[in-house]
Amino acid sequence: MSFPVLRSAHVYPVKSLAARACDLVAVEPWGLDGDRRWMLVDKAARAVTQRQQPSMARISAEPLPGGGVLLSAPGFPPQRVEGPDAGRVITVKLHRDTVVVEEAPGDAHDWLSAVLGTEVRLVHLDDPSHRRPVDPRFARPGDMVSLADGYPLLATTTASLAALNTLIAAGGRPGEGPLPMDRFRPNVVIGETEAWAEDRWRRIAIGEVAFTVAKPCSRCVIATTDQRTAERGREPLLTLARHRRFGKQLVFGQNLIPEGTGVIRVGDAVRILDILDG
Numbered sequence: 001m002s003f004p005v006l007r008s009a010h011v012y013p014v015k016s017l018a019a020r021a022c023d024l025v026a027v028e029p030w031g032l033d034g035d036r037r038w039m040l041v042d043k044a045a046r047a048v049t050q051r052q053q054p055s056m057a058r059i060s061a062e063p064l065p066g067g068g069v070l071l072s073a074p075g076f077p078p079q080r081v082e083g084p085d086a087g088r089v090i091t092v093k094l095h096r097d098t099v100v101v102e103e104a105p106g107d108a109h110d111w112l113s114a115v116l117g118t119e120v121r122l123v124h125l126d127d128p129s130h131r132r133p134v135d136p137r138f139a140r141p142g143d144m145v146s147l148a149d150g151y152p153l154l155a156t157t158t159a160s161l162a163a164l165n166t167l168i169a170a171g172g173r174p175g176e177g178p179l180p181m182d183r184f185r186p187n188v189v190i191g192e193t194e195a196w197a198e199d200r201w202r203r204i205a206i207g208e209v210a211f212t213v214a215k216p217c218s219r220c221v222i223a224t225t226d227q228r229t230a231e232r233g234r235e236p237l238l239t240l241a242r243h244r245r246f247g248k249q250l251v252f253g254q255n256l257i258p259e260g261t262g263v264i265r266v267g268d269a270v271r272i273l274d275i276l277d278g
Contacts, residue, residue: 054232073115202275
């Protein structure tokens with residue numbers, strides 16, 4: 001008999017840029033260490049993601065000591081961005097939230113604007129401990145999140161991806177499957193479960209760190225974006241609409257909120273602490 005296990009862990013140093021795989025990573029109250037502490041905004045100080053700019057998938061960000069990042073993109077020289085040192089504080093809009101952030105140095109804005117072909121600015125969440133609370137309908141008082149869409153972590157399972165790819169093959173658009181897991185931009189990928197078992201999870205532990213399973217993750221156009229080429233198709237949204245529609249949401253994966261801190265490692269056992277009855 002097999003038991004659930006952590007197959008991979010991923011952080012996204014800059015929101016909507018390429019993923020960075022980790023063999024081990026610290027869990028902080030607001031998410032994985034270094035995950036989505038940076039973000040791009042437009043001239044109106046609104047968040048810019050792959051929803052508007054799919055080519056962001058082809059830009060990488062490597063963490064630097066002190067909280068900075070090293071940016072790279074095909075055809076451009078790397079750009080080093082030091083961590084903000086009491087940078088200019090501005091207020092930006094991230095979905096329905098208003099967030100106070102710091103601006104990066106100006107050369108980072110110029111580099112990213114040149115890569116994307118549109119004016120953007122790079123901003124940094126200096127203190128995630130109090131800047132942005134999690135939706136209180138699904139969280140405890142004091143739960144915070146970084147610049148992720150709404151929750152500290154996103155979990156997916158290999159079994160559910162396999163089941164989804166089977167559905168795509170049976171009725172999806174020719175040539176659009178099977179899809180890799182990176183389409184869904186998870187933080188933690190769990191193996192050795194049954195397909196869709198995560199629908200019933202309410203609390204889990206990865207290694208020694210416990211998590212509340214807050215709510216299913218609603219998918220958007222980013223999931224149709226090839227994370228290597230930035231090209232878009234129509235899957236998995238077509239198949240999710242047929243088979244994984246919950247109300248108005250097309251669902252794949254579960255949002256997690258840490259109940260404590262610690263370190264998780266690829267290969268850690270995953271324990272299901274509480275499930276939904278029925």
